[in-house]
Amino acid sequence: MRFLAPTALALAALAGPLVALYMLRSKRRERRVASVMLWESVEEEVSAAVPWKPLRFTWLLLLQLLILALFVFSIARPFVSEATVLGPHTVFVIDTSGSMAMAGRLERAKTVALDLAEDVSESNLASVVEAGPVPRVLEAFSADPEAIADAIESLEAGGGVEDLSGAIGLARGLAAPDRETRVVIFSDGGTASLPEEPVVGAEHLVFDDFGPNLAISGFDAEPSAEGAVRVFLQVENMAPSDQTAVVELEADGLPVGSVELEVPGDGSARDVVPVTAGPGTVLTARLAGEPDSLPLDDRADLVIGGGATLTVGVQGAGSPFLDALIDVVPGVTAAGGEESDILVVDGGPLPAIDRPAWIIRTETAPEGLQLMGLEENLAVTFSRPGDPVLDGVDLSEVVVGQAQVVETVSWLPLVSSGSTPLILLGEVDGHRVVYSTFDLVHSNLPVQVAFPILGANLFQWLGGGESGTVSMEPAGSPIQLITPTGTRARITLPDGEVRQLPADAGSFVDTHLPGVYRVDYVYEEGEVTPGEVAVRRFVPSESAGPSRDIAVGAAPGGGQEAGFLVRELAPWVVAATLVMITLEWWIAHQRPGWRRRTEGVAT
Numbered sequence: 001m002r003f004l005a006p007t008a009l010a011l012a013a014l015a016g017p018l019v020a021l022y023m024l025r026s027k028r029r030e031r032r033v034a035s036v037m038l039w040e041s042v043e044e045e046v047s048a049a050v051p052w053k054p055l056r057f058t059w060l061l062l063l064q065l066l067i068l069a070l071f072v073f074s075i076a077r078p079f080v081s082e083a084t085v086l087g088p089h090t091v092f093v094i095d096t097s098g099s100m101a102m103a104g105r106l107e108r109a110k111t112v113a114l115d116l117a118e119d120v121s122e123s124n125l126a127s128v129v130e131a132g133p134v135p136r137v138l139e140a141f142s143a144d145p146e147a148i149a150d151a152i153e154s155l156e157a158g159g160g161v162e163d164l165s166g167a168i169g170l171a172r173g174l175a176a177p178d179r180e181t182r183v184v185i186f187s188d189g190g191t192a193s194l195p196e197e198p199v200v201g202a203e204h205l206v207f208d209d210f211g212p213n214l215a216i217s218g219f220d221a222e223p224s225a226e227g228a229v230r231v232f233l234q235v236e237n238m239a240p241s242d243q244t245a246v247v248e249l250e251a252d253g254l255p256v257g258s259v260e261l262e263v264p265g266d267g268s269a270r271d272v273v274p275v276t277a278g279p280g281t282v283l284t285a286r287l288a289g290e291p292d293s294l295p296l297d298d299r300a301d302l303v304i305g306g307g308a309t310l311t312v313g314v315q316g317a318g319s320p321f322l323d324a325l326i327d328v329v330p331g332v333t334a335a336g337g338e339e340s341d342i343l344v345v346d347g348g349p350l351p352a353i354d355r356p357a358w359i360i361r362t363e364t365a366p367e368g369l370q371l372m373g374l375e376e377n378l379a380v381t382f383s384r385p386g387d388p389v390l391d392g393v394d395l396s397e398v399v400v401g402q403a404q405v406v407e408t409v410s411w412l413p414l415v416s417s418g419s420t421p422l423i424l425l426g427e428v429d430g431h432r433v434v435y436s437t438f439d440l441v442h443s444n445l446p447v448q449v450a451f452p453i454l455g456a457n458l459f460q461w462l463g464g465g466e467s468g469t470v471s472m473e474p475a476g477s478p479i480q481l482i483t484p485t486g487t488r489a490r491i492t493l494p495d496g497e498v499r500q501l502p503a504d505a506g507s508f509v510d511t512h513l514p515g516v517y518r519v520d521y522v523y524e525e526g527e528v529t530p531g532e533v534a535v536r537r538f539v540p541s542e543s544a545g546p547s548r549d550i551a552v553g554a555a556p557g558g559g560q561e562a563g564f565l566v567r568e569l570a571p572w573v574v575a576a577t578l579v580m581i582t583l584e585w586w587i588a589h590q591r592p593g594w595r596r597r598t599e600g601v602a603t
Contacts, residue, residue, distance in 0.1 A: 011072045015065055063584040070577040078573065086116060087182035089125045089141070091171040092148075095187035096132040096155050096512065097162035098475070098542030102188075103209035103293040105545075106157045109186040112205060116184075117148040127174050128152060131167035131187065133160035133476025134509055140174055158512025159296050159538035160476030162187065164550075165194050168202070188547040198551035208547035211293025212239035214263065215543035216247065218270065219285050219300035221277075229277045229304055233285060234270040237263040238544050245269070246288040251277045258288070277304050282516055294545065297538045301494075301516050302472070309333055310463050313340030316348040316360075321446035325455040332459050342462045347439060353428040356462035360436045365406060366428050369435060372405040378417035378438075387480040388471030388532070389414060389425070389457045393450045400445075403438040411435070412482060412506055425461075427484045432462050475514045475536040478507040484529065487521040494536075514538040 092113050100106040120126045121143055128138040128151040138151040164187060175181040183202040218234030235245045247259045256276065261269040277283060280303065287298040312326050313335040322344060326334050335341075343357040350362040365371050378400040383390050395415060403422055411426035424435045440446050445454075471479070481489050481501070489501040491508050494515020500522075501508065511517060511534070519531035 009072060011075060012069065014072075015068055019061075019065075060584065060587060063580060063587065067577060067580045067584060070573055070580060074573040074577060086119055086124045086126070088123065088179040089127070089174075089176055089181045090116075091127045091129055091174055091181060091183045092116075092152070093129045093131050093164070093167050093171050093183060093185045093187070094152065094155055095162045095164065095185075095190075096130055096157050097188075097190070098157065098159045098294075098296055098539055099188055099190070099545045099547070100162075100207070101157035101294055101296050102213070102545035103211040105188055105207040105209050106155065108209065109205070109207045110152050110155060113152045113186055114149055117145050117152060120145045120148050125179065127171070129167050129170050129174075130155060131162045131164050131185075132158055132512055133163060133474065134478065135163050135167035135170050137170055137174070141176070156512065157296065158475050159514035159536065159542070160474050160512060161539050161542060162190060164190060165196065168194070168196065168199060185550060185552075187550070188545070189550050191541070191546040191548070194550065198553035200553045202550075202552045204550040204552055206547065206549055208545075210545050210547075212241075212243075213292050213294045213297070213543060213545065214238070214243060214245050214287055215294065215297035215538075215540065216285050216287065216300040217268065217297075217540040217543065219283075219302055221275070221283060221302055221304055228274040229283075231273045231275050231283065231285075232270070233259060233261075233273060234268055235261050235263050235287075236268040236540070236543060237265055240265040248286050248288050249273065249275060250284040250286065251275065251281050253282075253284075279304055294543060296514060297540075297543045299514070300537060301514070301535055303516065303533055303535060310342055310459060311335040311338070311340045312342045312344060312459065313338075314344045314346060315351060316344075316346035316362075318346050319441055319446075321440050321451070322346060325452060328452055329456040329459055332456070342459060353431055353433060356432045357428075358434045358436070358458060358462065361404060361439050365404070366426070366433060366435060368408055368410040368426055368428070369424070370407045372407055374402055375405050375417075375420055376402045378403055378420060378422065380415055380422065381418055382413075382416040384412070384414050384480065385478075387414060388473075388534070389461050389480075390454070391457060391471060393454045393457065395445075395448070395450055395454075398443065398445050398448060398450075400438045401442040406435075406437055410485070412480065425482050427482060430484055432482065434458050434462065471532070471534045473534070473536055474539050476512050477536060478509045479511060479517060479519065479532065479534045480507050481505055481519065481532070484521055487523050487529070489531065490520045490522050490528075492518040492520070511536045 094109060094113060096106065100109070117126065125141050125143055126148050127140045127142065128148060130136050130138055138154065139147055142148055164185070168183065168185070171183045181201070183199070185199070185202055185204045186207065187204065188208050189204070189206060215236045215238065216233070217236040218232060220232045221229050231249065233247060235247065237243050242265050243263050245261045245263050247261065248255065249257045249259070257273060259271050259273055261271060263269045275283065283302050283304060285300045291298060310332050311334070312332055314322055326332055341355065343355050345351060345357060345359045345362055347361055348363060350359070350364045350366060353366065359366060380395045380398045383393070383395055400417065400422060403417070403420060405420055408424065411424040413421040413424050415423040422437055426433050426435065445451055483489050483503065483505065488503050489505055489508070491499045491501065493499065494513050494517065514536055517534040517536065519533070521529045521531050
């Protein structure tokens, strides 16, 4: 134990005057009497010749000396130092991947982090970074323990894979030049090594609790020749002993059957089940019985595809590539001379947009796009991640001979070359529109394997609300939005919660929960237009609960020594002082017997 103000201990010298008060004789009053004859027989004088008397210890003296000692002790500010992972600035990087839901790992991590958060102060700032599929900063440079605690409490395990590398990068970005920054990683470590291992200036707190777990690792459906839907189901057993799994199937929330599977230890079992369900039906597979150590992988969802056939009409120059695309895409046919569901405009003047349209480099751009010039010899450098239109599409080898340069604030660039958009998504007069800034015949896109896949996805997206537009992505993948003018996106989450998004929202990122997300677009007058449907799935590799120690190292120029936290004892000393003062008052004023024994003593 040490003192922050050791010079205050000199006040202990006040004990001298206190003891001196107890040694002083009481001052006698002078009184005139008739005679002192009766006092002559007294052998000892009743009046002191000197003002002092021998010191006699009493309970009151001892209590008052103790009170003085405690008072001096508190002024000197005693403290003890404790080892802690906290530093001048500590970044809590907390893993919220699917495996952290195993056997309460995340809850234990949050408990440890909350204990550390109690010591956050002006001298020990803290930040919180969530290490989910999309890392994000929840709190930065805070001296408020409650704010840090609220950020930690808000964390929930999802069904995706953690991006620890990205989260550590965010933590590094929070480093301040005037404070040493320490990174504390709360994680099971995952399976793969991080690119930057060993992580310098960091500490890894491992959470690797494990328990028996059954997981639905495979769930898909396809139409059968009998008119029903064949459902493929696979269950994995993460425990060494054999288990019996009962899987209940639901269609739009109604029971449609169940399957019993004998799953060997550390193995899997599968089956194919016929189910009566139509296009757009939400199928759910759910493990029956009590939840195991990882409940998030006990359920899986999908949406049945195969909606109505879309007709496509072509205006403008047209090309053999477009004709072949319409012929090979399932669920799409040429409209001939009849009114089509989707319009393709291949160059030439821009017609009135009265239906969903794919517009390919017209003479004038649609509303919301401004033509700025031309650019030549472009290669694809950006494809918007997580967008259902790009599911299964690889455009890395696509090059464009010439493309229009456009500027926009309301359209969503889907594919770009540097800052030059090549394919954009938007809406005109309430209709979905795709705009290509280049002519197909002036690029190598039509000869790429990705062309028919991209075309099918574009037609499905333009169809709007068809089950084929459902995106199936891992939990945590953003949902891309094309919000019509005058509307706001409304998202219904798998747990039933409804979120209203700002009018300018281009995506929804809070998709950590596995399940079905439904998007609606709500006009100011209350009219609702159905939008995208997205399914987010639990990542099967997280079901095994992988864990490992992340290699860490000392920061450059420093050691890996623990920090120290100063805990002052003054509040406890002050409390003890108040108790002693109360006891002294009680002895001196409430107990007559004590007063008689201490009569004549200064208090």
